[in-house]
Amino acid sequence: MTGSTTRQQIVDAADSLFYGRGYAATSFADIAAAVKISRGNFYYHFRTKDEILDAVIEKRLGDRKKLLAVWDETARDAAVRIECFVRIVIANQAKIMAHGCPVGTLTTELARLDHGSKEKANQIMALFRDWLTRQFEELGCGGQAEEHALHVLSWSQGVATLAQAFKDEGFIRREVDQILEWLNSVRPAPATRANAS
Amino acid sequence: MTGSTTRQQIVDAADSLFYGRGYAATSFADIAAAVKISRGNFYYHFRTKDEILDAVIEKRLGDRKKLLAVWDETARDAAVRIECFVRIVIANQAKIMAHGCPVGTLTTELARLDHGSKEKANQIMALFRDWLTRQFEELGCGGQAEEHALHVLSWSQGVATLAQAFKDEGFIRREVDQILEWLNSVRPAPATRANAS
Numbered sequence: 001m002t003g004s005t006t007r008q009q010i011v012d013a014a015d016s017l018f019y020g021r022g023y024a025a026t027s028f029a030d031i032a033a034a035v036k037i038s039r040g041n042f043y044y045h046f047r048t049k050d051e052i053l054d055a056v057i058e059k060r061l062g063d064r065k066k067l068l069a070v071w072d073e074t075a076r077d078a079a080v081r082i083e084c085f086v087r088i089v090i091a092n093q094a095k096i097m098a099h100g101c102p103v104g105t106l107t108t109e110l111a112r113l114d115h116g117s118k119e120k121a122n123q124i125m126a127l128f129r130d131w132l133t134r135q136f137e138e139l140g141c142g143g144q145a146e147e148h149a150l151h152v153l154s155w156s157q158g159v160a161t162l163a164q165a166f167k168d169e170g171f172i173r174r175e176v177d178q179i180l181e182w183l184n185s186v187r188p189a190p191a192t193r194a195n196a197s
Numbered sequence: 198m199t200g201s202t203t204r205q206q207i208v209d210a211a212d213s214l215f216y217g218r219g220y221a222a223t224s225f226a227d228i229a230a231a232v233k234i235s236r237g238n239f240y241y242h243f244r245t246k247d248e249i250l251d252a253v254i255e256k257r258l259g260d261r262k263k264l265l266a267v268w269d270e271t272a273r274d275a276a277v278r279i280e281c282f283v284r285i286v287i288a289n290q291a292k293i294m295a296h297g298c299p300v301g302t303l304t305t306e307l308a309r310l311d312h313g314s315k316e317k318a319n320q321i322m323a324l325f326r327d328w329l330t331r332q333f334e335e336l337g338c339g340g341q342a343e344e345h346a347l348h349v350l351s352w353s354q355g356v357a358t359l360a361q362a363f364k365d366e367g368f369i370r371r372e373v374d375q376i377l378e379w380l381n382s383v384r385p386a387p388a389t390r391a392n393a394s
Contacts, residue, residue, distance in 0.1 A: 020309065021309055021310060022219075022221055022306060022309050022310065024219055024221040024222040025221040025309075025310055098308075099308075099309050100305045100308070100309065104358045104362075105305060105309070107358070107361070107362050108297045108302060108305075108358060108361060108362075109219060109306075111295075111296075111297070111361055111362070112217065112218055112219050112222075112296050112297065112302070113218060113219065113222055122362055122363075125359075125362045125363070126363075129363075147368070147371055150359060150363070150365070150368050151372070151375070153355075153359060154352075154355035154356055154358070154359040154368075154372065155351075155352075155355055156355070157354065157355040157358035157359060158350075158351035158352055158353070158354040158355025158356070158358070159351055159355070161301045161304070161305060161351070161354035161355070161358070162322075162347060162350060162351040162354060164304070164305055164308055165301075165304050165305075165308070165319055165322045166319075166322075166323075166326075166347075168347070171344070171347050171351075174344055175348070175351065178348070
């Protein structure tokens with residue numbers, strides 16, 4: 001196992017445990033046990049759970065940036081991109097019903113712990129806010145772009161929390177339909193999709 | 198200090214710590230330290246953190262039932278009652294910006310831990326859902342009453358998560374205005390408030 005592979009394995013295992021159980025409920029030993037490497041090898045890469053947490057946040061931030069970049073490149077226009085974001089709650093519904101939203105739950109947990117990495121975790125939420133704001137600006141929402149972005153982000157967090165509490169797929173689908181209807185209602189001018197480049 | 202007072206003090210201290218830091222991040226010793234009583238006296242009331250958790254959930258459930266009963270008795274009609282619920286996010290905004298929603302965060306945390314009391318914690322969320330459903334039924338929303346209830350509950354959870362992440366009071370106020378506008382739009386017939394009993 002090469003150094004970078006081992007490091008990546010540790011980060012992936014911790015990412016999964018932090019998501020599945022929470023940060024406080026996952027110990028350094030839990031992560032070591034999940035990766036099954038010697039203590040010496042483990043310490044070569046990380047000395048504390050907080051070092052691993054920082055690496056997990058970096059990884060999540062990088063993964064989300066890649067995802068948004070794919071949508072930026074592949075989706076026809078801003079409305080379709082926002083729809084891609086909205087539909088994550090359906091694409092990831094099994095995971096969300098089991099563990100909630102990975103971004104929202106970590107942000108909440110670290111803020112409550114007043115943890116040194118809480119601002120760093122917030123960067124993922126801010127990444128979504130800023131990306132959504134750009135989409136609403138492109139859609140022509142001008143000064144309302146950021147509040148629309150926060151509305152969609154807030155919507156996604158609420159849906160994730162209720163989906164986890166009640167495991168109701170019908171609820172998720174209805175909420176997606178409603179927010180897409182809202183999205184259509186806040187577009188300043190109805191664009192003809194066939195004419196979009 | 199009488200027995201019931203001591204027990205209540207322990208439950209109140211645990212309630213506050215579970216809300217402020219989270220369940221997993223609060224130890225039995227943290228609760229004992231917050232109450233400042235002898236270990237013997239403490240053990241007379243509770244032997245494990247999970248016993249305290251159950252008592253905290255019971256207390257929270259009781260407190261919410263009382264709050265809803267007050268609204269049932271004092272608010273003029275169902276629309277005003279739903280508005281009371283919506284405005285909790287403003288009334289409690291300082292706490293919510295610091296720690297999130299006490300109901301949502303505990304439900305999420307216990308579900309992720311697959312904790313034995315997760316269903317019990319969910320009862321608080323279900324209490325709000327059922328109460329809101331009754332209000333929407335009274336409003337004349339018929340078969341859509343429960344989905345409207347889930348929409349409002351989901352909205353409140355999203356607002357709490359974003360309020361905690363970004364500490365933006367303007368966002369909270371805008372979201373309250375928007376959901377009240379939505380509430381008005383789903384009322385089957387515009388009632389004349391002056392005629393309501």
